[in-house]
Amino acid sequence: MGGSAPLPSEFRFIRRHFSALAGEGALGLTDDAALVRPPKGRELVIAVDTMVESVHFLPDDPPDTVGRKLLRCNLSDLAAMDATPLGYLLSVTRPHARGEDWFAAFAAGLRDDQAHYGLALLGGDTTATPGPLVLSLTILGHVRPGGALRRGGARDGDDIWVTGTIGDGALGLRVLRGELADASGVLARRYRLPEPRLGLGLGGIASAAMDVSDGLVQDLGHLARESGLGAWLDAASVPLSDAARRAGPGWLPTCLTGGDDYELLLAVPPDHEAALRRAAARGGVPVTRIGRFDRALKGVEVRDGAGGTLALDRPGWSHL
Amino acid sequence: MGGSAPLPSEFRFIRRHFSALAGEGALGLTDDAALVRPPKGRELVIAVDTMVESVHFLPDDPPDTVGRKLLRCNLSDLAAMDATPLGYLLSVTRPHARGEDWFAAFAAGLRDDQAHYGLALLGGDTTATPGPLVLSLTILGHVRPGGALRRGGARDGDDIWVTGTIGDGALGLRVLRGELADASGVLARRYRLPEPRLGLGLGGIASAAMDVSDGLVQDLGHLARESGLGAWLDAASVPLSDAARRAGPGWLPTCLTGGDDYELLLAVPPDHEAALRRAAARGGVPVTRIGRFDRALKGVEVRDGAGGTLALDRPGWSHL
Numbered sequence: 151m152g153g154s155a156p157l158p159s160e161f162r163f164i165r166r167h168f169s170a171l172a173g174e175g176a177l178g179l180t181d182d183a184a185l186v187r188p189p190k191g192r193e194l195v196i197a198v199d200t201m202v203e204s205v206h207f208l209p210d211d212p213p214d215t216v217g218r219k220l221l222r223c224n225l226s227d228l229a230a231m232d233a234t235p236l237g238y239l240l241s242v243t244r245p246h247a248r249g250e251d252w253f254a255a256f257a258a259g260l261r262d263d264q265a266h267y268g269l270a271l272l273g274g275d276t277t278a279t280p281g282p283l284v285l286s287l288t289i290l291g292h293v294r295p296g297g298a299l300r301r302g303g304a305r306d307g308d309d310i311w312v313t314g315t316i317g318d319g320a321l322g323l324r325v326l327r328g329e330l331a332d333a334s335g336v337l338a339r340r341y342r343l344p345e346p347r348l349g350l351g352l353g354g355i356a357s358a359a360m361d362v363s364d365g366l367v368q369d370l371g372h373l374a375r376e377s378g379l380g381a382w383l384d385a386a387s388v389p390l391s392d393a394a395r396r397a398g399p400g401w402l403p404t405c406l407t408g409g410d411d412y413e414l415l416l417a418v419p420p421d422h423e424a425a426l427r428r429a430a431a432r433g434g435v436p437v438t439r440i441g442r443f444d445r446a447l448k449g450v451e452v453r454d455g456a457g458g459t460l461a462l463d464r465p466g467w468s469h470l
Numbered sequence: 471m472g473g474s475a476p477l478p479s480e481f482r483f484i485r486r487h488f489s490a491l492a493g494e495g496a497l498g499l500t501d502d503a504a505l506v507r508p509p510k511g512r513e514l515v516i517a518v519d520t521m522v523e524s525v526h527f528l529p530d531d532p533p534d535t536v537g538r539k540l541l542r543c544n545l546s547d548l549a550a551m552d553a554t555p556l557g558y559l560l561s562v563t564r565p566h567a568r569g570e571d572w573f574a575a576f577a578a579g580l581r582d583d584q585a586h587y588g589l590a591l592l593g594g595d596t597t598a599t600p601g602p603l604v605l606s607l608t609i610l611g612h613v614r615p616g617g618a619l620r621r622g623g624a625r626d627g628d629d630i631w632v633t634g635t636i637g638d639g640a641l642g643l644r645v646l647r648g649e650l651a652d653a654s655g656v657l658a659r660r661y662r663l664p665e666p667r668l669g670l671g672l673g674g675i676a677s678a679a680m681d682v683s684d685g686l687v688q689d690l691g692h693l694a695r696e697s698g699l700g701a702w703l704d705a706a707s708v709p710l711s712d713a714a715r716r717a718g719p720g721w722l723p724t725c726l727t728g729g730d731d732y733e734l735l736l737a738v739p740p741d742h743e744a745a746l747r748r749a750a751a752r753g754g755v756p757v758t759r760i761g762r763f764d765r766a767l768k769g770v771e772v773r774d775g776a777g778g779t780l781a782l783d784r785p786g787w788s789h790l
Contacts, residue, residue: 177620180621180622180692180696181551181620181621181622181680181696182517182547182550182551182621182680182681183515183516183517183547183548183550183551183553183609183611183618184515184516184517185513185514185515185613185618186513186514186515186516187513187514187615188508188514193505193506193507194505194506194507194508194514195503195504195505195506196503196504196506196559196592196593196608196610197502197503197504197559197593198559198560198561198593198594198595198606198608199561199595200561200563200595200597200604200606201597202563202597202598202599202600202601204600205597205598205599205600206597227502227503228502228503230502230503231501231502231503233503239516239517239518239608240518241518241519241520241561241606243520243522243604243606272516273516273517273518274518275518275519275520275606277520277521277522277525277526278522278525279522279525279601279602279604280522280524280525280601280602281522281599281600281601281602281604282599282600282601284520284563284599284601284604284606286518286520286561286563286595286604286606288516288518288559288608289503290516291503293505295507298503298505300497300501301500301501301502302500302501360501360502361502372500376500376501
């Protein structure tokens with residue numbers, strides 16, 4: 151060849167949009183892999199989440215919220231384990247029609263959230279696709295060895311708690327599809343920008359935890375099954391936002407099964423209630439008791455508050 | 471709902487195909503994240519690689535080789551850093567038409583390679599797509615702190631070495647496309663199943679390394695640029711397999727720029743030659759000297775062995 155080798159377009163793309171996001175250990179995003187030194191005496195936590203255009207986000211969602219949503223969904227997995235964020239890797243599978251402006255805004259959103267949540271990009275991969283945009287994010291966190299909250303730790307008689315409010319994300323999707331009105335904008339914002347409940351310090355307080363991503367009833371079913379228990383849920387106790395209440399009671403099943411909440415679902419022994427309330431107050435996050443684990447039940451019973459049970463078409467959302 | 475909650479189809483899919491691959495720390499693939507305890511006193515290495523159907527593999531490639539190729543490409547990144555495999559996460563973005571049999575064979579291939587290379591599945595994500603199959607694999611390895619081989623460490627006068635043979639993968643793709651004949655089957659096999667050069671113990675011997683994935687000339691350009699040097703390459707010295715030689719000299723540019731080699735490209739000080747040869751012999755991997763880093767050159771000069779330089783249409787492969 152001779153002469154200075156030009157950077158291939160893939161490298162220029164990475165340099166343009168992602169170099170500013172790279173943290174220590176990322177080696178400038180120019181090496182074969184990244185280096186990670188977990189903080190001394192801590193255990194690593196790792197998870198991956200993938201979002202597909204038109205499946206997990208809408209083609210006309212603002213690009214800065216797409217990156218932030220992807221990062222926040224992954225951060226929510228760390229929150230569910232009581233872990234602290236460390237860094238992430240990003241795989242971008244890019245259709246040709248998706249332009250530079252879109253990725254500039256996408257990366258700007260990530261930069262804002264990185265600063266807010268205290269982590270940085272470690273590495274990634276960029277490739278072309280004839281199909282829709284696919285974004286895959288691998289997140290790394292750390293936790294006290296043996297201290298990670300798990301799904302299988304709930305005990306018979308533990309109360310069921312949730313953080314924040316349930317259903318806003320699912321209703322927000324309906325708002326963006328034009329199926330529901332919400333002048334406040336709260337619901338659409340909650341769909342696009344979930345708030346991972348990091349840093350609550352629930353280790354030693356909760357006996358089990360997971361984040362609510364695929365629908366409250368279905369996800370509670372997972373927590374119960376992994377713990378070898380059944381559970382009941384009082385539908386009237388499930389915390390709803392003002393915007394969700396305004397939508398009306400006909401939307402309650404959507405709230406209970408719709409997914410996209412990214413709130414924490416917790417199993418808490420009754421005598422840990424005060425400690426839970428203190429931790430939640432410190433973190434500025436509301437918590438609400440919505441039911442109980444019960445070994446006498448099979449699966450999840452959704453009670454209607456009038457002595458009956460609520461029939462739901464489906465418990466939640468499957469990605470296949 | 472009442473009654474035992476059925477597993478959503480996504481969970482059944484994971485259980486059917488991937489539970490058998492799960493290692494320690496994967497938490498049965500049922501939790502929000504996986505736990506990783508790096509071996510005491512070791513630094514973690516992490517990388518992600520994504521493959522898209524029709525871009526990185528052919529729709530009719532045997533499914534067991536698709537999973538193995540994805541894993542091996544990632545293992546090759548670890549090899550380039552002189553790291554030891556630890557585990558991996560897998561994200562499957564699945565078109566509806568891609569059936570169960572395909573994934574059963576895909577997972578069987580992964581299972582074989584896991585056992586061979588000594589690592590296990592830690593976690594993942596599964597989701598549907600209206601587009602082509604996208605497979606994203608995040609690999610974890612470990613290395614002596616400070617001992618990772620990097621791209622930027624080459625010094626003026628270091629010799630350039632490669633492991634194995636160059637060009638077989640690129641020619642194999644042409645064979646599978648019907649553009650080239652190879653009765654031996656060697657070339658197609660090398661395209662489908664690269665051999666990551668793990669465990670050679672090149673730390674302290676090589677001053678820089680990377681794996682050749684996007685074309686020898688282009689990748690050498692990266693190594694040179696990251697090291698602030700130029701380099702020359704003697705085309706006649708580049709090691710070719712018997713099958714590649716049989717293809718004829720007209721295919722040499724394809725070998726030099728085609729990619730999919732997954733051999734190691736090394737910068738080695740001349741007085742480390744004996745140590746390199748010993749390490750390679752222990753690992754049963756041939757190594758060949760093909761050029762030298764030279765601060766007086768800009769970029770990569772490909773010499774033709776007759777006092778001239780070789781003109782190449784492009785140095786390698788860009789993924790965008």
